[in-house]
Amino acid sequence: MSNLPTTFDKPVHIAVIGGTGLGQLEGYEPIAVVNPITPWGPPASPIKILSHNGTNIAFLARHGLHHQFAPHEVPNRANIASLRHIGVRCVIAFSAVGSLQEEIKPMDFVVPDQVIDRTKGIRPFTFFEGGVVGHVGFADPFDAGLAAVVKRCAESMEGDGVVLHEKGTVIVMEGPQFSTRAESHMYRSWGGSVINMSTLPEAKLAREAELSYQVIAMATDYDCWHSFEDVNVDMVIKCMHQNGKNAKRLVGAVLDQLSNIEHSDLVMAKQWEGYAQGGLKFMTKPEGRDSEAMKKVEYLFPGVWES
Numbered sequence: 001m002s003n004l005p006t007t008f009d010k011p012v013h014i015a016v017i018g019g020t021g022l023g024q025l026e027g028y029e030p031i032a033v034v035n036p037i038t039p040w041g042p043p044a045s046p047i048k049i050l051s052h053n054g055t056n057i058a059f060l061a062r063h064g065l066h067h068q069f070a071p072h073e074v075p076n077r078a079n080i081a082s083l084r085h086i087g088v089r090c091v092i093a094f095s096a097v098g099s100l101q102e103e104i105k106p107m108d109f110v111v112p113d114q115v116i117d118r119t120k121g122i123r124p125f126t127f128f129e130g131g132v133v134g135h136v137g138f139a140d141p142f143d144a145g146l147a148a149v150v151k152r153c154a155e156s157m158e159g160d161g162v163v164l165h166e167k168g169t170v171i172v173m174e175g176p177q178f179s180t181r182a183e184s185h186m187y188r189s190w191g192g193s194v195i196n197m198s199t200l201p202e203a204k205l206a207r208e209a210e211l212s213y214q215v216i217a218m219a220t221d222y223d224c225w226h227s228f229e230d231v232n233v234d235m236v237i238k239c240m241h242q243n244g245k246n247a248k249r250l251v252g253a254v255l256d257q258l259s260n261i262e263h264s265d266l267v268m269a270k271q272w273e274g275y276a277q278g279g280l281k282f283m284t285k286p287e288g289r290d291s292e293a294m295k296k297v298e299y300l301f302p303g304v305w306e307s
């Protein structure tokens with residue numbers, strides 16, 4: 001991939017996950033590239049460590065370096081576990097989405113606060129199984145503190161009439177085929193704001209891994225409910241060209257905010273610390289725990305079983 005060092009031993013607490021049309025984050029200085037192998041396999045892409053005004057960030061391409069993983073094939077557990085393992089506690093995830101509402105125009109961004117799961121149960125969706133049971137709350141699937149920081153950075157975006165919408169519900173469908181017209185209308189009747197194929201299980205796994213996580217949805221089309229042309233890949237990619245520039249601007253502004261000392265607890269996800277681990281120890285009694293399953297959890301939470 002490059003001549004960059006393949007180890008990195010300084011702290012990196014913030015990660016950006018890039019999706020369709022955002023396979024890399026240009027304009028940031030690359031300083032290393034690491035490829036941790038997790039108990040759930042390797043992440044979709046090596047993790048690039050980038051530097052921005054003295055802050056290190058990790059960048060991971062959700063669909064792989066060459067966009068080789070379809071939405072249902074993305075190794076979500078390895079992606080989230082590898083980020084946590086290298087020290088990441090705060091994740092900004094980008095996603096190309098279809099708009100389900102007139103006022104969310106292609107090229108607008110949305111900071112969703114809710115999600116509706118329309119995946120079909122074929123994607124591995126938990127770290128806690130096979131002899132270790134854990135349940136985490138998911139009533140509010142994203143991190144309100146991180147969302148507030150992102151919203152404060154709206155002015156960093158450019159383009160005529162481009163808006164950053166401050167809330168919304170993301171429908172996560174299975175794909176890889178786009179929705180039927182009937183489905184698209186149904187999602188609108190449910191109150192869906194935007195639709196994609198990747199925020200779940202990514203957000204659930206981030207919660208299990210005790211990370212602050214916020215998706216930033218970048219509208220590329222009006223799906224197929226609108227009189228505008230039905231969604232197709234060409235449309236998404238063309239729109240992502242412009243969206244990618246705004247994503248980069250927004251990341252820069254968010255990182256500048258997060259580097260302020262007042263946000264250090266947010267960056268370290270103090271609000272989630274121990275949230276999943278406490279439940280794990282409480283649910284499965286020691287005599288029922290499977291040693292392999294425990295080892296996997298230990299990768300996420302070193303020392304979890306000792307206390």
Ligand SMILES: CSC[C@H]1O[C@H](OP(=O)(O)O)[C@H](O)[C@@H]1O
Binds near residue numbers: 199233
């Ligand atoms: C090519 S359009 C469908 C594709 O785009 C979105 O990807 P991502 O969320 O990774 O930006 C959507 O979720 C689908 O995977």
Ligand SMILES: Nc1ncnc2[nH]cnc12
Binds near residue numbers: 098099178220223231
């Ligand atoms: N209309 C759409 N449906 C699902 N995922 C998408 N990603 C971008 N546009 C989309």
